[in-house]
Amino acid sequence: xxxxxxxxxxxxxxxxxxxxxxxxxxxxxxxxxxxxxxxxxxxxxxxxxxxxxxxxxxxxxxxxxxxxxxxxxxxxxxxxxxxxxxxxxxxxxxxxxxxxxxxxxxxxxxxxxxxxxxxxxxxxxxxxxxxxxxxxxxxxxxxxxxxxxxxxxxxxxxxxxxxxxxxxxxxxxxxxxxxxxxxxxxxxxxxxxxxxxxxxxxxxxxxxxxxxxxxxxxxxxxxxxxxxxxxxxxxxxxxxxxxxxxxxxxxxxxxxxxxxxxxxxxxxxxxxxxxxxxxxxxxxxxxxxxxxxxxxxxxxxxxxxxxxx
Amino acid sequence: xxxxxxxxxxxxxxxxxxxxxxxxxxxxxxxxxxxxxxxxxxxxxxxxxxxxxxxxxxxxxxxxxxxxxxxxxxxxxxxxxxxxxxxxxxxxxxxxxxxxxxxxxxxxxxxxxxxxxxxxxxxxxxxxxxxxxxxxxxxxxxxxxxxxxxxxxxxxxxxxxxxxxxxxxxxxxxxxxxxxxxxxxxxxxxxxxxxxxxxxxxxxxxxxxxxxxxxxxxxxxxxxxxxxxxxxxxxxxxxxxxxxxxxxxxxxxxxxxxxxxxxxxxxxxxxxxxxxxxxxxxxxxxxxxxxxxxxxxxxxxxxxxxxxx
Numbered sequence: 001x002x003x004x005x006x007x008x009x010x011x012x013x014x015x016x017x018x019x020x021x022x023x024x025x026x027x028x029x030x031x032x033x034x035x036x037x038x039x040x041x042x043x044x045x046x047x048x049x050x051x052x053x054x055x056x057x058x059x060x061x062x063x064x065x066x067x068x069x070x071x072x073x074x075x076x077x078x079x080x081x082x083x084x085x086x087x088x089x090x091x092x093x094x095x096x097x098x099x100x101x102x103x104x105x106x107x108x109x110x111x112x113x114x115x116x117x118x119x120x121x122x123x124x125x126x127x128x129x130x131x132x133x134x135x136x137x138x139x140x141x142x143x144x145x146x147x148x149x150x151x152x153x154x155x156x157x158x159x160x161x162x163x164x165x166x167x168x169x170x171x172x173x174x175x176x177x178x179x180x181x182x183x184x185x186x187x188x189x190x191x192x193x194x195x196x197x198x199x200x201x202x203x204x205x206x207x208x209x210x211x212x213x214x215x216x217x218x219x220x221x222x223x224x225x226x227x228x229x230x231x232x233x234x235x236x237x238x239x240x241x242x243x244x245x246x247x248x249x250x251x252x253x254x255x256x257x258x259x260x261x262x263x264x265x266x267x268x269x270x271x272x273x274x275x276x277x278x279x280x281x282x283x284x285x286x287x288x289x290x291x292x293x294x295x296x297x298x299x300x301x302x303x304x305x306x307x308x309x
Numbered sequence: 310x311x312x313x314x315x316x317x318x319x320x321x322x323x324x325x326x327x328x329x330x331x332x333x334x335x336x337x338x339x340x341x342x343x344x345x346x347x348x349x350x351x352x353x354x355x356x357x358x359x360x361x362x363x364x365x366x367x368x369x370x371x372x373x374x375x376x377x378x379x380x381x382x383x384x385x386x387x388x389x390x391x392x393x394x395x396x397x398x399x400x401x402x403x404x405x406x407x408x409x410x411x412x413x414x415x416x417x418x419x420x421x422x423x424x425x426x427x428x429x430x431x432x433x434x435x436x437x438x439x440x441x442x443x444x445x446x447x448x449x450x451x452x453x454x455x456x457x458x459x460x461x462x463x464x465x466x467x468x469x470x471x472x473x474x475x476x477x478x479x480x481x482x483x484x485x486x487x488x489x490x491x492x493x494x495x496x497x498x499x500x501x502x503x504x505x506x507x508x509x510x511x512x513x514x515x516x517x518x519x520x521x522x523x524x525x526x527x528x529x530x531x532x533x534x535x536x537x538x539x540x541x542x543x544x545x546x547x548x549x550x551x552x553x554x555x556x557x558x559x560x561x562x563x564x565x566x567x568x569x570x571x572x573x574x575x576x577x578x579x580x581x582x583x584x585x586x587x588x589x590x591x592x593x594x595x596x597x598x599x600x601x602x603x604x605x606x607x608x609x610x611x612x613x614x615x616x617x618x
């Protein structure tokens with residue numbers, strides 16, 4: 001026997017649903033009541049993903065990370081084929097962050113036959129990215145429903161950079177009585193404020209430098225609310241601030257209640273509104289579409305980290 | 310202490326999701342590996358339902374019967390309000406058949422908020438009752454997904470009188486990776502052949518007597534296939550036979566592969582077709598719409614009791 005130290009942090013790599021179910025059943029049978037935490041991702045992990053894994057590892061006896069670039073949530077003209085992938089690097093991040101199992105299914109494992117079943121979450125899916133990317137949230141809801149049925153986690157961790165995705169999934173869980181706790185986690189940012197995203201790797205030097213205009217614009221939200229802005233005034237100011245970058249091509253700038261994603265009453269200063277509201281932007285820099293957001297309650301001072309139910 | 314014998318067969322009555330989950334968790338924790346069987350119904354139980362409960366009780370340590378007249382699977386002009394209900398009688402049938410728990414949720418318990426999430430099973434839902442009753446199978450798939458998430462059964466039992474419903478649910482289970490075994494069970498019939506149905510109670514004496522034309526017509530299917538009928542010829546003969554009753558108002562008579570519910574190649578004698586096919590009819594007798602069907606493999610002798618995957 002050699003005296004190499006045991007490698008506690010080396011996660012088990014699983015590529016089939018049957019093996020994954022067996023591994024989770026074995027953990028459950030062992031009688032640990034500490035729970036199964038689940039972090040579903042599309043890989044190309046960054047520090048934002050790592051923060052979800054660490055949070056899950058702190059809360060649960062077993063943390064399962066899935067890496068699956070889900071084809072059905074990409075539109076025909078979107079970036080499915082060039083979506084960044086780096087399995088070797090992802091496995092290092094998973095190990096360093098405390099994942100016990102990494103689930104890496106193929107598309108054929110997840111969609112072996114022609115899929116005819118779709119989970120649709122109306123209303124919450126209709127605005128923002130749902131309006132810009134038709135069918136996107138059907139694809140998200142359907143794959144997350146599948147993954148929840150495969151993993152049967154106690155808790156699932158999602159980053160609030162995709163705030164609408166969190167709202168869609170939380171609503172699906174509520175409406176379909178899925179026995180899982182959805183845990184929203186705060187956005188992580190670069191030093192200049194750019195929200196971490198796997199898609200940031202697409203940005204050239206000029207776009208990377210200009211992209212920080214999104215978080216800079218969002219950071220002025222509270223100031224404008226204090227100055228008496230209505231919803232449409234706030235949207236105009238945000239749009240103007242973002243348009244100060246000559247390469248920023250705005251997809252949407254919007255303000256909606258959260259997590260219902262309905263439009264607040266127009267024409268009144270936001271400052272009096274005692275409700276969680278999401279200020280959300282989607283902006284193209286060249287070929288790369290970035291999203292960012294801020295969740296806050298105008299009637300109360302300060303932004304809310306995350307409040308999805 | 311009185312000496313009354315323990316009433317083994319008295320099922321526990323539960324009306325809330327939280328209590329139901331607690332009762333099932335207690336059963337699971339007790340370590341029985343004999344499984345949880347689930348029989349979802351809309352109540353007004355007949356011998357067909359009783360056969361599902363008995364089958365589940367034979368297969369599983371705990372059998373859960375749900376009784377819920379699901380509003381979202383009824384169309385605006387359908388019989389939701391007058392759908393027959395008799396809780397006291399249902400509880401006797403449940404007890405006599407071996408149910409351990411009867412789950413009787415209110416509509417507010419199942420749909421506490423405006424529901425925005427829908428499970429849709431395309432293609433399999435498009436023909437037969439799906440064509441006659443738009444939205445019906447969305448309502449069925451959505452409530453069954455909810456019930457599966459609430460109960461988390463090992464096996465779920467469905468009667469093949471609703472053969473398309475079985476195909477829709479089996480396909481949803483497959484596509485969404487729901488960890489449950491769907492067990493299709495044979496149609497039960499009255500002495501004159503009428504398929505048992507809660508809706509038979511609507512029939513007046515004349516309609517009740519005429520309604521047996523459905524099973525009589527279906528029973529001639531194999532004879533017509535032997536005589537060389539193509540699919541469209543078989544449909545014509547069945548329709549003519551059913552129309553021999555002057556009060557029979559045909560909604561549909563059709564023949565489709567099972568469980569895919571696709572149309573077989575036209576113009577060829579069915580006798581050479583080595584595939585499971587469903588011969589299905591929906592016919593109104595007065596205000597009452599009845600359905601019946603036969604599942605068979607034309608290339609092999611004899612009808613198949615049930616073969617859903």
